[in-house]
Amino acid sequence: MGGYRPGWLNGAVAWITVIYLILPITIILPVSLTDQRFLSLPYHELSAQHYVRLLTTPAWTNAILQSAWIATASTLLAVVLGTLCAIGCWRLSRRSTDLVRALMLLPIIIPSIAYAIGLYRYFAGLGLLDSFLGVVLAHGVTGMPYVVITVSTALAAFDPRLESAARGMGASLLQTLRWVILPRIMPGVVSGAIFAFIHSWDELVVVLFIASRRVFTLPRKIWDGINENLDPAMAAVAVLLVGMTVLLLLLDLTLRRRRED
Amino acid sequence: MNPRGRAALGWWALILPAFLLLTAFYLAPIVQVLAISVTEPRPGFGNYERLFTSESVQRVILTTLRIGVVTTAIALLLGYALAFRVAMAGPRAQRWWLLAVLVPLWISVLVRAFAWVTLLRRQGLVNEGLLAIGAISEPLPLVWNEFGIIVGMVHYMVPYAVLPMLSAMREIDPRVLAAARGLGASRASAFLRVFLPLSMPGVIAAGVLVFIFSLGFYITPALLGGGKTLMAAEWIKLQILDLIRWGLGAMMATVLVVAILVTLAVFSRLVNLRRLFGSGG
Numbered sequence: 001m002g003g004y005r006p007g008w009l010n011g012a013v014a015w016i017t018v019i020y021l022i023l024p025i026t027i028i029l030p031v032s033l034t035d036q037r038f039l040s041l042p043y044h045e046l047s048a049q050h051y052v053r054l055l056t057t058p059a060w061t062n063a064i065l066q067s068a069w070i071a072t073a074s075t076l077l078a079v080v081l082g083t084l085c086a087i088g089c090w091r092l093s094r095r096s097t098d099l100v101r102a103l104m105l106l107p108i109i110i111p112s113i114a115y116a117i118g119l120y121r122y123f124a125g126l127g128l129l130d131s132f133l134g135v136v137l138a139h140g141v142t143g144m145p146y147v148v149i150t151v152s153t154a155l156a157a158f159d160p161r162l163e164s165a166a167r168g169m170g171a172s173l174l175q176t177l178r179w180v181i182l183p184r185i186m187p188g189v190v191s192g193a194i195f196a197f198i199h200s201w202d203e204l205v206v207v208l209f210i211a212s213r214r215v216f217t218l219p220r221k222i223w224d225g226i227n228e229n230l231d232p233a234m235a236a237v238a239v240l241l242v243g244m245t246v247l248l249l250l251l252d253l254t255l256r257r258r259r260e261d
Numbered sequence: 262m263n264p265r266g267r268a269a270l271g272w273w274a275l276i277l278p279a280f281l282l283l284t285a286f287y288l289a290p291i292v293q294v295l296a297i298s299v300t301e302p303r304p305g306f307g308n309y310e311r312l313f314t315s316e317s318v319q320r321v322i323l324t325t326l327r328i329g330v331v332t333t334a335i336a337l338l339l340g341y342a343l344a345f346r347v348a349m350a351g352p353r354a355q356r357w358w359l360l361a362v363l364v365p366l367w368i369s370v371l372v373r374a375f376a377w378v379t380l381l382r383r384q385g386l387v388n389e390g391l392l393a394i395g396a397i398s399e400p401l402p403l404v405w406n407e408f409g410i411i412v413g414m415v416h417y418m419v420p421y422a423v424l425p426m427l428s429a430m431r432e433i434d435p436r437v438l439a440a441a442r443g444l445g446a447s448r449a450s451a452f453l454r455v456f457l458p459l460s461m462p463g464v465i466a467a468g469v470l471v472f473i474f475s476l477g478f479y480i481t482p483a484l485l486g487g488g489k490t491l492m493a494a495e496w497i498k499l500q501i502l503d504l505i506r507w508g509l510g511a512m513m514a515t516v517l518v519v520a521i522l523v524t525l526a527v528f529s530r531l532v533n534l535r536r537l538f539g540s541g542g
Contacts, residue, residue, distance in 0.1 A: 006349045007448060014346035017339040018358070021365045021419060024376040027386065031379055039379055041386065081279040088275035100276055107287060109521060111477020113494040114514040117501050118290030121297065141286045144279060173271045195367075202369040205479050209502075222371050226378060226484055235379070238372040245368050253360075 025242060032235035039230050050236040060221065060237065067218040070135050071200040077140030078196040082147025083189050087181060089148075090155040091163070107142040112205035115142070120209040130212045138210060139200035146199060147192030154188025187255050194252050198245060291518070298515045301508035308512035318513070325493040328407065328482070329475040332414045336471050337464060339415070340422030344463075345456075347423070348430040366420035374484040377413050378404060381485075405487025413481040421474060422467040425532070429463020430456075466531045473521045493517055 006014075034040050035047040054060050085104065089097040107115070119138055120129070128134035158181070166180045167173075182189070204219040211220065218237070225234045298308055311318045347358040365373070380386050381403035388400040403409060433456065441451035479494035486495070493513055500510035525532060 006346055010342055010345055013339065013342035014358075017343045017419060018361045020339070021416065022361060024373065024380055024416065025365065025368060027380060028372070028376050031386075039384075040389075077282075081282055084275040085279035088272045091272045092269060092276075097276070100280060103283060103288070104279070106283075106291075109473070109525060110291065110518055111479070111494060111514075111521070113477060113479050113497050114294055114518050115287070115290060117497065117510060117514055118292075118294040119286075120501075121507075122290040122293055137282075137286050141282050144283070148279075167268070173268075198367055202371065204371060208498075219369065219371050222375065223480075226371070226375055230378065230382075234375060238369075238375055241369050241372050246364060249364060249367055 028235045028238045032239045034232050039232055050232040054233050054236045063216055063218045063221040067201055071197050073136045074139035074143055074200045075193055075197045078143035078147050079193045082144040083151050086148045086151035104145050104148045108145050116206045116209040123210050129210055130214050134210055135215050138206050139203055143196030143199045146195035150192035151185055151188045154185040158184050190255055191252050194248050294511045294514050297507050298511035308508045321491055321493055321496045329472050331411055332418055332475045333468055333472045335415045336418040336422040337468055340419050341426055344423045344426040344430055347427055362420045362423050370480050374413055374481050381409055404485055407490045409485035410482045413485040418471045422471050425466040426463040430460050433459045462531050469528045469532050473524055477517055
């Protein structure tokens with residue numbers, strides 16, 4: 001880098017920071033393989049007993065399945081509406097869609113606690129408390145900003161004249177979307193879907209307020225676990241969650257790289 | 262209607278479903294919070310008076326601000342060092358450094374709080390380790406206090422601090438540093454007088470972002486604070502779910518939202534959320 005190299009102090013602080021970021025997350029792996037019945041590093045041997053327990057306890061498997069369903073449904077909602085919205089905003093003039101763009105960012109900015117208490121009252125009136133639909137709507141609407149952002153980024157690199165050409169040759173709006181715009185922005189759509197999925201899969205604050213018995217997601221189960229009894233099955237589920245997030249992120253990075261090449 | 266107008270109508274129709282969903286299931290509940298804060302238990306600004314009269318309300322606000330400021334300062338310091346190192350690395354190494362920032366960013370906040378509890382509690386790995394090597398004679402209180410909250414919150418915020426600073430640093434031509442050195446500046450003054458001022462917009466953006474995220478944080482303080490140190494979000498939950506004082510809880514939520522939106526509006530030219538999530542995440 002042209003004769004300037006960062007000093008040793010900078011390197012040391014950077015490394016310490018990375019270790020601080022990564023180490024606590026990796027420590028749960030050995031803890032989840034412990035041969036003991038309490039949270040600890042393995043004493044004598046590695047054991048998969050806590051994974052077996054996790055995958056054979058109906059309370060855990062139900063929570064995992066519910067979370068997977070909710071995340072899938074809310075991702076679908078967020079991706080379809082978010083993509084259409086981003087395309088509309090992109091094609092219309094900047095000024096007239098400024099308000100829409102700003103509003104779409106609110107769910108990222110406003111603390112979930114403020115939304116959660118509002119939704120608690122709002123859903124009580126609509127009879128949506130503790131319902132699958134209610135949680136899907138809440139996660140869908142808060143996941144939408146991620147899709148709008150990634151799709152808008154993908155659209156910024158897209159030549160609007162292609163769209164005009166398609167329309168000029170007589171393609172309808174739907175045909176243009178399907179055959180001209182969507183294929184070019186697909187990587188952005190997939191990125192958005194990945195982030196919307198992770199968002200719903202991890203979301204806890206809203207669920208704490210609007211769900212109680214019938215809807216019981218994985219984060220909710222982990223939350224109860226941390227507050228009531230810390231046992232190694234929690235470490236096992238944490239490892240599964242981390243594994244899934246890392247896989248999804250690597251998928252996203254691979255897609256981005258393919259797009260750049 | 263002319264064809265251009267009809268086309269524009271078509272594009273507006275694409276925005277409509279998202280806009281309706283947002284209005285019906287996001288904006289309406291938020292507006293309801295604002296409404297509750299001035300109507301319950303009785304209409305008027307009685308709840309807001311508590312900001313000036315109630316000691317417990319003031320204590321919560323001060324605690325939230327204090328933890329927010331400390332978290333922001335530490336996250337900026339660590340984040341700056343990391344971002345600088347990443348910016349100076351070669352393209353291949355940069356990918357690895359970036360992965361080390363992005364993976365924690367997207368890992369569940371619950372999982373991270375759990376990991377910190379595992380490490381820091383009385384019988385946790387850190388205390389057991391220090392006891393085993395004889396560095397301490399009894400366990401240190403590392404979690405369920407303010408120290409634990411800050412460790413957990415900084416851990417969450419460092420990636421958010423790195424990304425805006427990194428994108429600002431990438432816009433700086435690295436040759437200016439080499440030029441400063443070539444003209445006889447010491448390593449320290451080349452950094453302090455050339456690079457640091459040029460990277461300042463990124464630092465401010467990162468600071469604003471981390472600070473506003475810290476203000477409304479719920480999960481990490483609730484799990485690592487042990488109920489003794491109350492920040493705004495946990496206090497709101499307590500008012501509403503445990504004490505059923507809706508007006509007071511909604512008032513605090515409104516204050517939180519207004520404080521965050523005003524901060525963002527003041528710094529709107531510097532903080533680009535779209536770019537943060539579009540390019541970084």
